[in-house]
Amino acid sequence: MADSEQSSTEDHTVDSQEVTSEKLKHDFSEDEETLIRRMYDLLGERWHLIAGRIPGRTAEEIEKYWKAIYSISE
Structure with missing residues (x-):
């Protein structure tokens, strides 16, 4: 059960990072x-x-946008 809780927490972290990039x-x-x-x-x-x-x-705003979107691919 601890393993499933940990993996869902890790998934949530990745999802929130993706959501932040998508929102920007x-x-x-x-x-x-x-x-x-x-x-x-x-x-x-x-x-x-x-x-x-x-x-x-x-x-x-522009710098934050640029770094959020383009620093991932570099």
Whole structure:
């Protein structure tokens, strides 16, 4: 019984990480995601400059989004 409790706890941790990434992904529109990727290719990690091109977004939001989505694949 302890084994089943432990595995469900581990599964819950993985699920919450996936949910966090999915939630961040859904907080940005496809146009915003595309613009962030293009601007990142041009400017690198200059989050404040990228945020200046996306009304209503802060540099911190964009950096957090980028690291949540793209640091997993690196």
